[in-house]
Amino acid sequence: LLGTRSTPTHALAAVPVEGPPLTVDGFVEAFLQELHFGQGVQLDRSTVNDQYLALARTVMHYMMAEWLETGRRRRAEPTKMIGYLSAEYLLGRQLGNALLATELTEVAEEGLATLGIDLATLRSQEIEPGLGNGGLGRLAACFIDSLAVMDVPCIAYGIRYEYGIFRQTFFNNRQLEVPDNWLRLGSPWEFPHPERAVQVDFGGHTERTSDENGREHVQWVPSWNVQGIPYHYMVPGYDNKAVNTLRLWSAQATDAFNLQIFNSGDHAEAVRSQTFAENISKVLYPEDSTPQGRELRLQQQYFFVACSLHDYIEHTLPADFDLRKLPDQIIWQLNDTHPVIAIPELMRILVDVKGFEWAEAWDITKRCFAYTCHTLLPEALEVWPVDVIGRLLPRHLEIIFRINEDFLIEVRERFPGDELRVRRMSIIAEHPERAVRMAYLASVAATKINGVAALHSELLRDKVLPDFSEMWPDKFTNVTNGVTPRRFLRLANPKLSELITEVLGDERWVTDLDRLSGLEAYADDASFREKFRQVKAANKTRLFELLKRRDGIDVAPDNMLDVMVKRLHEYKRQSLKLLHIVHLYESVVSGRRDISDIVPRTFVFGAKAAPGYHMAKETIFLINSVAEKINSDSRMQGRLAVVFPANYNVTLAERLIPAADLSEQISLAGKEASGTGNMKFALNGALTIGTDDGANVEIRKLVGDDHFFLFGMSEPEVAELGARGYVPSSFYEQNEDLRRAVDLLGSGEFTGSNRDAASTVVNDLLWNDRFMALADFQSYVEAQARVDAAYADTEAWTRSAILNVARTGFFSSDRSMRDYLDRIWLR
Numbered sequence: 001l002l003g004t005r006s007t008p009t010h011a012l013a014a015v016p017v018e019g020p021p022l023t024v025d026g027f028v029e030a031f032l033q034e035l036h037f038g039q040g041v042q043l044d045r046s047t048v049n050d051q052y053l054a055l056a057r058t059v060m061h062y063m064m065a066e067w068l069e070t071g072r073r074r075r076a077e078p079t080k081m082i083g084y085l086s087a088e089y090l091l092g093r094q095l096g097n098a099l100l101a102t103e104l105t106e107v108a109e110e111g112l113a114t115l116g117i118d119l120a121t122l123r124s125q126e127i128e129p130g131l132g133n134g135g136l137g138r139l140a141a142c143f144i145d146s147l148a149v150m151d152v153p154c155i156a157y158g159i160r161y162e163y164g165i166f167r168q169t170f171f172n173n174r175q176l177e178v179p180d181n182w183l184r185l186g187s188p189w190e191f192p193h194p195e196r197a198v199q200v201d202f203g204g205h206t207e208r209t210s211d212e213n214g215r216e217h218v219q220w221v222p223s224w225n226v227q228g229i230p231y232h233y234m235v236p237g238y239d240n241k242a243v244n245t246l247r248l249w250s251a252q253a254t255d256a257f258n259l260q261i262f263n264s265g266d267h268a269e270a271v272r273s274q275t276f277a278e279n280i281s282k283v284l285y286p287e288d289s290t291p292q293g294r295e296l297r298l299q300q301q302y303f304f305v306a307c308s309l310h311d312y313i314e315h316t317l318p319a320d321f322d323l324r325k326l327p328d329q330i331i332w333q334l335n336d337t338h339p340v341i342a343i344p345e346l347m348r349i350l351v352d353v354k355g356f357e358w359a360e361a362w363d364i365t366k367r368c369f370a371y372t373c374h375t376l377l378p379e380a381l382e383v384w385p386v387d388v389i390g391r392l393l394p395r396h397l398e399i400i401f402r403i404n405e406d407f408l409i410e411v412r413e414r415f416p417g418d419e420l421r422v423r424r425m426s427i428i429a430e431h432p433e434r435a436v437r438m439a440y441l442a443s444v445a446a447t448k449i450n451g452v453a454a455l456h457s458e459l460l461r462d463k464v465l466p467d468f469s470e471m472w473p474d475k476f477t478n479v480t481n482g483v484t485p486r487r488f489l490r491l492a493n494p495k496l497s498e499l500i501t502e503v504l505g506d507e508r509w510v511t512d513l514d515r516l517s518g519l520e521a522y523a524d525d526a527s528f529r530e531k532f533r534q535v536k537a538a539n540k541t542r543l544f545e546l547l548k549r550r551d552g553i554d555v556a557p558d559n560m561l562d563v564m565v566k567r568l569h570e571y572k573r574q575s576l577k578l579l580h581i582v583h584l585y586e587s588v589v590s591g592r593r594d595i596s597d598i599v600p601r602t603f604v605f606g607a608k609a610a611p612g613y614h615m616a617k618e619t620i621f622l623i624n625s626v627a628e629k630i631n632s633d634s635r636m637q638g639r640l641a642v643v644f645p646a647n648y649n650v651t652l653a654e655r656l657i658p659a660a661d662l663s664e665q666i667s668l669a670g671k672e673a674s675g676t677g678n679m680k681f682a683l684n685g686a687l688t689i690g691t692d693d694g695a696n697v698e699i700r701k702l703v704g705d706d707h708f709f710l711f712g713m714s715e716p717e718v719a720e721l722g723a724r725g726y727v728p729s730s731f732y733e734q735n736e737d738l739r740r741a742v743d744l745l746g747s748g749e750f751t752g753s754n755r756d757a758a759s760t761v762v763n764d765l766l767w768n769d770r771f772m773a774l775a776d777f778q779s780y781v782e783a784q785a786r787v788d789a790a791y792a793d794t795e796a797w798t799r800s801a802i803l804n805v806a807r808t809g810f811f812s813s814d815r816s817m818r819d820y821l822d823r824i825w826l827r
C-alpha cells in the first residue's frame with residue numbers, strides 16, 4: 001500500500017480529536033509531556049533548545065485538532081480550491097504566529113514562568129525558515145496566511161530547501177555568505193510523509209506507437225528519477241479554527257535507483273547518486289529578480305511542480321474523479337514563471353497518462369492556471385534554452401512546441417499576414433539562442449494574468465505583453481499586493497496594536513484592516529498623538545537594544561530613523577540613498593553647512609546582495625565604508641549616523657519596521673513592480689519618501705500628498721529621457737552638490753585612500769547609471785529637505801504618521817486574497 005492512495009481500504013471510525021485544555025495548568029502539563037516524552041529530557045537538565053522544541057510541539061497540539069477538523073470538513077463538502085505554486089516561501093519565525101493563532105500567548109507565558117522559563121528567550125531560539133529571497137517569497141507567506149484566516153481551501157506547494165537564503169556577515173566591510181543550515185537544531189513545525197512520496201522522472205527520450213484506431217501514443221522513457229518526500233506545515237487562521245496546509249517537497253534518491261547500483265557492488269557510486277538526487281532541494285538560489293538560467297534551477301522547478309500535480313490528482317482528488325471537471329475543483333496559481341513548467345506537465349498527464357485527446361486536454365489545462373507576473377525587468381523574465389529543456393524534459397519540450405504551433409495558428413488567423421507579430425509572440429525565441437519564454441507560455445495557457453500593483457499591471461499590459469493583451473484583453477487584470485496584518489502589525493508592533501484596540505474598542509481590525517480608518521479622528525487628538533509617539537519611542541528602544549545585543553551597534557536614541565531595507569539591486573537605488581548621505585556629510589565637512597543645521601538622523605540599511613552580483617556587492621562595501629567614516633567623525637556629533645546591521649531577514653524586519661520614522665522607497669519609476677515593505681512601513685506609522693513607482697502610487701493616493709514625500713521622474717518621464725538619450729555625466733556637471741558628493745565618494749576618502757575601491761560604483765554612476773540615480777538626485781535632495789522641515793514640527797509629523805496608519809488598511813493581504821477570488825479564482 002505504500003505510496004498509493006491514502007484512503008484506507010478498510011473502514012475505521014474517526015475518533016474525535018481535541019487539543020489540550022486552554023488553561024495554564026493544561027498548557028504546563030502538555031508542555032512537560034512534550035519535554036519528557038518528545039524531547040526525552042527532564043526540566044532541570046533541559047537546554048533552551050529542548051524547551052523551544054517542546055514548546056513548538058505543544059503549540060502544535062493545539063493547532064492539530066483544528067487542522068484535522070478543517071480537513072474533514074473540506075472533504076465532506078468539497079469546493080473549488082487554490083493550488084498555490086511557489087518556488088519560495090519566506091515564512092519568518094513560526095512560534096509567535098502559532099501562539100497568536102491558538103490564542104495561547106498569555107497562557108504560555110504564564111505557564112512557562114511557573115517553570116522558571118522565559119517565553120521571550122525561547123522565541124529567540126527559533127531560526128527562521130528563510131526559504132525565499134525577498135518580496136516574492138514573503139508575499140506567498142502573507143497570502144497563505146490570509147487564505148487560512150479567510151477559511152479558503154488552499155494547498156500551498158513549494159520546495160523544502162535544506163539551505164535557505166544565505167546568512168550575511170561582513171568582513172572588512174564586504175559581504176560574506178554563510179550557508180543557512182536552518183534545520184540544524186531540529187524542525188518542530190513540519191511532518192514528513194515518506195509514505196506519500198512521489199516519483200519524478202528526468203531525461204531520456206520519447207517513443208511513439210499507434211493503436212488499432214491509428215491514434216498515436218507518446219511514451220516518455222526517462223533515464224533517471226528522484227523521489228519527492230512531502231513535508232507538511234500547518235498554516236493556521238486567526239480566530240476561525242481553520243488551518244490550511246503548506247506542502248514542501250524534499251528530494252531523495254529512489255530505492256530502485258540505489259538498489260541497482262548497490263547490487264552492482266559499487267557502494268560509493270550508490271551513495272554518490274543519492275547525493276546527486278538530494279542536490280535538487282539542497283539550496284535556494286539566492287538571486288532575486290535576476291535569476292541565472294542554471295539547469296539545477298529548472299530541475300528544482302520541475303521537481304516541485306511534478307510532485308504537486310501528482311499529489312493533487314492522485315492523492316487529494318477522489319479515486320474516481322472525472323478529470324474533465326478538474327477546472328471546477330482547482331485553480332493553480334503560478335507565482336511568477338518559476339512553476340510554469342506545470343502547464344506542459346498537466347498536458348502530459350492528461351494526454352500521455354490519462355489518454356485524453358489533445359484538444360480536450362488543452363481545454364482543461366487552459367482553465368486550470370492563472371499567472372502572476374512580479375517584474376518588468378527584462379533580465380528577470382525566465383527563458384530556458386531549448387536544448388536544456390530537451391535534455392531534461394524531452395516530452396515537455398515536444399508539448400511546448402505543439403502548444404506553440406497551435407497558438408501561432410491562432411495568431412495568424414487573428415492577424416493575417418502579420419508575420420512580424422507571429423515572430424514576436426512565439427513562445428520560442430530564436431535569438432540569441434533557441435529558448436522557451438516562460439512568461440509567454442504562461443500567458444498563452446493562463447485564464448488570467450495579473451500584475452502586482454496598478455501601475456505595474458498597466459505596464460505589463462502595455463509594454464511587456466502588448467501583443468498578448470491586444471489578443472486577449474480580458475485575460476489581463478491587476479491585484480495589488482498586500483501584507484498580513486497579523487505578523488506585520490499585531491505581532492511586530494504589540495504596543496501600537498494595543499493602542500489601536502484601545503481606541504477602536506476591539507480587535508476586529510486584525511482581520512478587517514479597513515477598520516483602521518477609525519483612527520482618522522484621533523489624528524487631531526493631542527493626547528492620542530502623545531501616546532502614539534510613546535509607542536514609536538518604545539519601539540525604537542526595543543530595536544536599539546536588539547542592535548546592541550545582536551551587532552554591537554550603538555544608536556543615538558533621539559535621531560530620526562530613516563530606513564532603507566530591501567534586496568540590494570541597482571534598480572532599487574541604494575546608491576542614490578548613499579549619494580544623499582555623502583552629500584549631507586560633504587556639506588558639513590566642507591564648511592558649507594553647520595552640523596547644528598542638520599536634523600539629526602540615523603540612516604539604517606538592510607540588504608543582501610546575490611553572491612554573484614558584483615555591482616551590488618561593491619555597493620554594500622561602499623555603504624559600510626561610508627558608515628565607518630561618518631560614524632567615527634566627531635564633527636558629526638552623532639547627528640549623522642549610518643548603521644547597516646548584517647543579515648536583514650523577516651525577524652529583523654519585524655523589529656525595524658515598527659521603529660522607523662521614514663521609509664525609503666526610491667526605485668526608478670517603472671522598475672519596482674510593487675514593493676511590500678513600503679506597505680509595512682506605512683501601516684506602522686512611518687512616512688514614505690518615494691518615487692511614483694509600484695504600490696507607492698497607491699499608498700500616496702490613499703494617505704494623501706501632504707503625508708507622503710514624492711520625488712523623481714514619473715514613468716513616462718523616465719521613458720522619454722531614455723529615448724532622448726540619458727547622459728548621467730551631464731547631471732554631474734550641472735549640479736554642484738551632486739558633483740561634490742560624487743567626487744568625495746570617488747576620492748578614496750571613505751576607502752582608506754584607495755580610489756579603486758570606490759570606482760566600480762562611482763564610474764558606473766557617471767558613465768552608465770542604467771537606473772538614472774543622477775537624474776533624480778536633485779529632486780531627491782529637495783524632498784529630503786521637506787522631510788527635515790516636516791519632522792521639525794513634531795505634532796504635524798505625528799498627525800501624518802497616524803493618518804498613514806489609518807489610511808492603509810487597503811494593503812492587508814486579506815484584501816488581496818478577496819481580489820484574487822473575485823477577479824481570478826472564482827470567475
Ligand code: 73E
Pocket residue numbers: 133135136139287288289290291336374375380452481672673674675676694
Ligand atoms: O516589486 C517586488 C514585488 O513587491 C518584486 O520585485 C518582487 O516581487 C514582489 C512581490 O510581488 C519580485 N521578485 C522576483 N521578481 N519580482 C524574483 C524573480 C526571480 C527570483 C526571485 C524573485
